[in-house]
Amino acid sequence: MKAVLYARVSSKEQEKEGYSIPAQIKHCREYADKKGYQIVSEYIDVESAKRAGRTNFNRMIKHIRSDKNIQAIICHKVDRLCRNFRDYVTVDELNIKPMFVEEEFPDNAAGKLTFGMKVLLAKHYIDNLSDETKKGLNEKVEQGIWASRAPIGYQNNKTTHMIDIDPALAPVITKAFELYSTAGISLRELAKRLNAEFAHVMNGRSKFSKTHLERILKNPFYHGWFRWKGHLYRGSHEPAVTKELFDRVQSIFEMKNKPKTHRHEFAFGGLMTCGKCGCAITAEIHKAKYIYYHCTGSKGACDSAYIREQQLEPQFQQIVEGISIDRETAEWLLTVLKSSHDEEKEYHKSETRRLHREYARLQGLIDKAYEDYLSGVTDRAFWQDITAKWRNRQTTLQARMDRLNRANRSYLENASRIIELAQSAGRLYVKQPAAEKRKFLGVLLSNCILDGVMLYPTYRRPFDLIAEGVKTEKWGG
Numbered sequence: 001m002k003a004v005l006y007a008r009v010s011s012k013e014q015e016k017e018g019y020s021i022p023a024q025i026k027h028c029r030e031y032a033d034k035k036g037y038q039i040v041s042e043y044i045d046v047e048s049a050k051r052a053g054r055t056n057f058n059r060m061i062k063h064i065r066s067d068k069n070i071q072a073i074i075c076h077k078v079d080r081l082c083r084n085f086r087d088y089v090t091v092d093e094l095n096i097k098p099m100f101v102e103e104e105f106p107d108n109a110a111g112k113l114t115f116g117m118k119v120l121l122a123k124h125y126i127d128n129l130s131d132e133t134k135k136g137l138n139e140k141v142e143q144g145i146w147a148s149r150a151p152i153g154y155q156n157n158k159t160t161h162m163i164d165i166d167p168a169l170a171p172v173i174t175k176a177f178e179l180y181s182t183a184g185i186s187l188r189e190l191a192k193r194l195n196a197e198f199a200h201v202m203n204g205r206s207k208f209s210k211t212h213l214e215r216i217l218k219n220p221f222y223h224g225w226f227r228w229k230g231h232l233y234r235g236s237h238e239p240a241v242t243k244e245l246f247d248r249v250q251s252i253f254e255m256k257n258k259p260k261t262h263r264h265e266f267a268f269g270g271l272m273t274c275g276k277c278g279c280a281i282t283a284e285i286h287k288a289k290y291i292y293y294h295c296t297g298s299k300g301a302c303d304s305a306y307i308r309e310q311q312l313e314p315q316f317q318q319i320v321e322g323i324s325i326d327r328e329t330a331e332w333l334l335t336v337l338k339s340s341h342d343e344e345k346e347y348h349k350s351e352t353r354r355l356h357r358e359y360a361r362l363q364g365l366i367d368k369a370y371e372d373y374l375s376g377v378t379d380r381a382f383w384q385d386i387t388a389k390w391r392n393r394q395t396t397l398q399a400r401m402d403r404l405n406r407a408n409r410s411y412l413e414n415a416s417r418i419i420e421l422a423q424s425a426g427r428l429y430v431k432q433p434a435a436e437k438r439k440f441l442g443v444l445l446s447n448c449i450l451d452g453v454m455l456y457p458t459y460r461r462p463f464d465l466i467a468e469g470v471k472t473e474k475w476g477g
């Protein structure tokens with residue numbers, strides 16, 4: 001197995017014991033030997049006050065990307081490899097194993113979790129900013145233009161790239177809101193009525209169904225807003241209904257949902273797939289009290305057995321306990337994450353500074369262009385054209401600064417929530433009603449395979465890492 005070695009030291013650290021480059025290299029080489037890795041290249045960065053860059057870190061990343069045989073980076077400690085926030089994501093995306101000779105806690109599961117949590121949070125943060133990759137889309141979104149297929153009642157204008165009202169179907173949507181706002185009609189009846197009344201304008205579209213209508217009636221798009229990545233934006237499109245009408249419809253949904261308790265909520269519905277054929281596992285109730293789970297068999301008959309809910313219950317309980325950590329571990333994790341938060345704060349500061357600088361630079365250009373126009377150097381059309389471009393860019397920058405602030409706020413909040421959840425999972429879970437259990441499990445698990453009577457869970461990040469740590473029961477502290 002092939003690996004690269006990475007060592008880094010800053011001038012400030014050089015005096016400290018154990019931080020010297022020769023010491024790091026020695027430890028890494030020994031570790032590689034012990035684990036059966038052959039080191040093919042060694043990369044070393046020595047930072048001074050004058051030279052802050054990490055030339056060799058970048059060279060190493062390039063090397064790993066171009067050589068599929070390299071399976072690991074061996075490093076003395078996490079903080080040697082990842083100096084700033086973005087490094088975690090960079091390393092994670094290499095899809096190789098980062099290995100650390102020594103962690104604050106000697107156990108490997110804890111080291112992996114530290115790394116995994118940091119990657120997760122860094123990703124979450126960067127996703128929140130979602131800059132470069134989806135820049136085009138976001139720019140549109142920030143200008144209030146829905147960047148996807150227009151919902152029914154609207155059309156994507158292929159020339160202007162804006163969203164226009166669909167003159168044939170918009171009245172149908174308005175009618176739907178109006179009818180439903182009177183509360184006397186069910187979604188099923190509404191669908192029936194619309195399908196009968198407006199068949200002539202549907203133009204080959206599928207008929208309205210109950211669920212489709214519910215989606216429409218709850219979509220803020222129709223009163224001029226839209227949701228994008230969890231945030232609500234004011235759209236530039238023409239509203240199909242007023243905000244008042246939209247709100248009235250929402251309050252009717254709330255009213256109607258309240259007394260609906262007779263429908264049975266299955267605790268484990270939608271969480272499992274069949275180990276034999278891969279189909280979903282569904283639930284049904286027998287004689288009004290016995291709950292059975294079984295394969296839907298939608299890919300063809302499947303002979304996997306029916307299983308009683310009581311048989312699953314203790315297994316799910318165990319799955320939840322699989323991520324329960326004690327107070328000490330929780331506190332340790334929080335410390336780790338707080339240090340990660342400091343890195344993030346630094347990133348935040350420099351990023352904000354960069355954006356402000358760019359904004360000011362554009363303002364300078366705008367002012368200069370105006371002077372040029374006034375003094376007759378350029379003509380009016382040119383001045384207007386170029387100023388509009390720069391102003392546009394400024395709007396985008398402003399929106400990015402807003403996003404940056406939003407991401408900053410949610411960062412530690414998310415981290416603490418995850419830890420809190422892991423700490424109290426087992427205790428919380430037992431007390432929950434079926435519907436809440438389901439939600440809870442949905443947060444923890446991406447899937448669960450039911451093979452015969454046995455459950456095999458797949459935890460979501462970072463719970464998979466926590467589960468691994470709990471399993472080995474060798475947490476530091």
Ligand SMILES: [Zn+2]
Nearest residue numbers: 274277295302
């Ligand atoms: Zn099956």
